[in-house]
Amino acid sequence: MKNKRQIKSLLAAFLLLLCTTSLWASDTQVDGIWYDFDATKKTASVTYRGYSYNSYSNEYTGSVVIPASVTYNGVTYSVTSIGGFAFSDCSGLTSVTIPNSVTSIGNGAFSGCSGLTSITIPENVQTIGILPFYGCSNLTTVTWNAINCTTDGQYVSPPFQDCDSITSFTIGENVESLPRGLCYGLPITSIIIPSKVTSIGDYAFYGCS
DSSP, rough: OOOOOHHHHHHHHHHHHHHOOSSSSBBOEEEEEEEETTTTTTEEEEEEESTTTTTSSSSSSSEEESSSSEEETTTTEEEEEEOTTTTTTTTTTEEEEETOOOOOOOOTTTTTTTOOOOOETTTTTEESSSSSSTOOTOOEEEOOSSSSSEEOOSSSTTTTOOOOOEEEEEEOOOOEEEOTTTTOOOOOOOOOTTOOOOOOOTTTTTTTT
């Protein structure tokens, strides 16, 4: 198992990779949200503006509502994912609504979003990347509705690493499994696990002091 220092080093390595590699993010914007489009599958992934996660500062601010589908150049795409580092370091982001069409949330997707105070993970999210909410220092409330979700990576990569303000963590009544490291190190004092939950991943509640 990796400790906190190793986890931070892992995230730093991902950030360095993004800084030195030409990626697939774009300037395709519809109603204030940037997307990558898959013309074959007719799906869209929410991304950042430009060709690096830090090309622009605070491209997302205030309240952002991600639609379940988006139409571009006459073609309608289903929004199925939030890409890696899509909202990274958008400190002006105060709330985000994720639709049930989203099935995956990428590495560091909301890392460093210090203005974010609450988040709801919808039922259909099946995979969640490495440290997607890393360092969301003012995040206080999490509602976890993902029915069956797994975390990426070989090692424990807590979704809410260094989110030290979280005091309320609610698990939805339809949830059937909890991914590893879900509440790792969070300062929560109580939690209710619904009756439908049949499996709990490694270190899901490790270090909840």
